[in-house]
Amino acid sequence: MLSHNLLKNLYKIILVIICSLSLNVTFIYPQSDLKTRISTGLEALYNFNFKSSDKTFNSILSKYPDHPAGYHYKSISYLWFYLDSKDESNLNKFIELSDSAIEKAEIKLKSDSSDLFSLYILSSVYGNRTFAYTRDENYFDAVFAARKFHLYSDELLAKDSLYYDAYMGKGLFNFAISQAPQTWSWAINLVGMAGDKKKGLQFLEIASKKGNFAKVEAKFYLSQIFSEFLLKYAQSKKLLNELIFRFPKNLLFRFALANLQVKTFDLSSASRNYMTIYSSTDTNFIQLKNYSAMLMGNILYAKGDYDESRKYYNRFLEQTVDDHFKSVVALKIGLSHLIEGDSLSALLYFDKTDEGNMDLDDDAYAKKKGEEYLTKLPASNELKLILINNMIDAGKFKAAVDSLEKFIELPVSDTLRAEAILCFSNALFYQGKFKKSLEYAVAVFNFNECELWVKPFACYYAARASKELNNNVDAEFFIGYAGQFRNYYYENKLKDKLSYLSFTLEEK
Numbered sequence: 217m218l219s220h221n222l223l224k225n226l227y228k229i230i231l232v233i234i235c236s237l238s239l240n241v242t243f244i245y246p247q248s249d250l251k252t253r254i255s256t257g258l259e260a261l262y263n264f265n266f267k268s269s270d271k272t273f274n275s276i277l278s279k280y281p282d283h284p285a286g287y288h289y290k291s292i293s294y295l296w297f298y299l300d301s302k303d304e305s306n307l308n309k310f311i312e313l314s315d316s317a318i319e320k321a322e323i324k325l326k327s328d329s330s331d332l333f334s335l336y337i338l339s340s341v342y343g344n345r346t347f348a349y350t351r352d353e354n355y356f357d358a359v360f361a362a363r364k365f366h367l368y369s370d371e372l373l374a375k376d377s378l379y380y381d382a383y384m385g386k387g388l389f390n391f392a393i394s395q396a397p398q399t400w401s402w403a404i405n406l407v408g409m410a411g412d413k414k415k416g417l418q419f420l421e422i423a424s425k426k427g428n429f430a431k432v433e434a435k436f437y438l439s440q441i442f443s444e445f446l447l448k449y450a451q452s453k454k455l456l457n458e459l460i461f462r463f464p465k466n467l468l469f470r471f472a473l474a475n476l477q478v479k480t481f482d483l484s485s486a487s488r489n490y491m492t493i494y495s496s497t498d499t500n501f502i503q504l505k506n507y508s509a510m511l512m513g514n515i516l517y518a519k520g521d522y523d524e525s526r527k528y529y530n531r532f533l534e535q536t537v538d539d540h541f542k543s544v545v546a547l548k549i550g551l552s553h554l555i556e557g558d559s560l561s562a563l564l565y566f567d568k569t570d571e572g573n574m575d576l577d578d579d580a581y582a583k584k585k586g587e588e589y590l591t592k593l594p595a596s597n598e599l600k601l602i603l604i605n606n607m608i609d610a611g612k613f614k615a616a617v618d619s620l621e622k623f624i625e626l627p628v629s630d631t632l633r634a635e636a637i638l639c640f641s642n643a644l645f646y647q648g649k650f651k652k653s654l655e656y657a658v659a660v661f662n663f664n665e666c667e668l669w670v671k672p673f674a675c676y677y678a679a680r681a682s683k684e685l686n687n688n689v690d691a692e693f694f695i696g697y698a699g700q701f702r703n704y705y706y707e708n709k710l711k712d713k714l715s716y717l718s719f720t721l722e723e724k
Contacts (some may be wrong), residue, residue, distance in 0.1 A: 274286075540573045617647065624637065651685060
């Protein structure tokens with residue numbers, strides 16, 4: 217069984233892959249007609265005009281039935297649809313078409329081993345199958361497909377190191393595998409591919425600058441790495457705006473931009489983009505629309521518009537096709553009722569906090585809090601701190617700081633006070649007051665009584681503040697200190713943050 221930490225990161229990649237193309241090739245194949253048709257199909261596919269792209273790829277199948285390109289290209293949309301909703305019919309159609317692409321590519325390579333185009337298709341097909349099998353939780357076949365991808369892409373680049381589009385897949389896999397924990401080393405050894413964040417980033421940058429059809433994908437993946445891992449929001453925004461300008465109907469590009477806008481506290485713009493997705497008439501990306509509803513609920517919850525937030529949260533719970541985030545949504549609905557004084561409704565939702573995916577940090581923590589609240593409802597001071605955290609999520613940093621100054625004077629437990637001090641550090645960081653943020657983060661270590669997750673997060677807050685103050689030695693110290701903690705809530709999420717903070721320190 218694959219460890220959750222890698223699967224979580226692969227899942228992030230999978231959500232990104234929904235809008236990807238794997239046959240992004242600098243054409244050496246002589247038919248200009250084939251190149252033109254593929255270009256036309258790609259343009260339609262990226263813009264979510266699936267009828268048009270299907271028509272174009274069908275024309276390739278009709279005119280070039282012995283070439284793998286048509287089968288591979290046509291399989292892509294079915295992969296996207298499956299990655300979104302896990303509809304088995306889409307998986308079956310994807311496998312059927314990719315089987316044909318593999319067969320046609322192998323035949324061509326037997327007759328002409330120098331056919332780089334067909335070799336690229338072969339590596340791309342296996343790359344896509346890796347994601348499909350991972351989403352299907354068919355991990356044995358996923359590892360097998362990843363190994364095939366690795367072998368074929370290495371063979372391709374050995375024959376032509378200037379085949380720039382091939383660097384996209386290599387970069388993506390390098391970055392994903394670099395996230396693998398030690399417990400998954402057996403699978404990495406089977407694949408035969410060592411993960412390297414720096415190399416993965418370099419390869420994606422090569423594809424984004426020098427690739428042909430791979431540029432769109434590489435730019436998108438880079439935007440997600442900048443946003444989700446390296447926290448380079450300006451670079452991410454630039455890439456996403458370019459992509460959306462060219463492909464305005466692409467819901468995933470818009471979803472990624474909305475997520476970025478949440479991170480930069482541009483909640484009005486994020487809301488508009490989530491609503492565009494949620495209200496879309498597109499029937500192929502149901503789960504993407506469901507997640508947009510959930511994230512709209514998050515924005516409204518942070519702003520204190522509880523009635524509206526519950527409408528979107530309940531739509532998510534009713535319509536979602538999997539159990540991801542069901543626990544944390546139930547917890548927030550329960551808290552919203554409790555904040556408004558409706559403890560009976562709150563208890564009904566706290567009782568639902570065991571319905572999510574316990575492999576996700578958010579759901580595991582929500583289940584734990586839900587169980588606590590079923591036994592004993594949170595006291596008024598705990599609710600106050602929850603409201604202050606919501607202020608930070610809503611970008612109301614001054615209001616949060618003002619509230620925290622009053623809160624820490626209250627007669628509360630050390631456990632709650634430690635969390636308040638940590639919250640103070642967070643709010644100050646977003647105000648750009650890095651020295652004070654560092655001081656409050658370090659102050660957390662004076663508490664003997666606090667939840668286990670609080671001190672490792674204090675290490676992260678201290679490390680990021682130290683980095684902003686150009687104290688890289690201190691930042692590295694706090695990162696190392698955080699590594700001494702084990703078995704706390706949000707451990708996977710924090711390890712990712714620490715890993716990439718360390719990576720950015722190495723870049724300097």
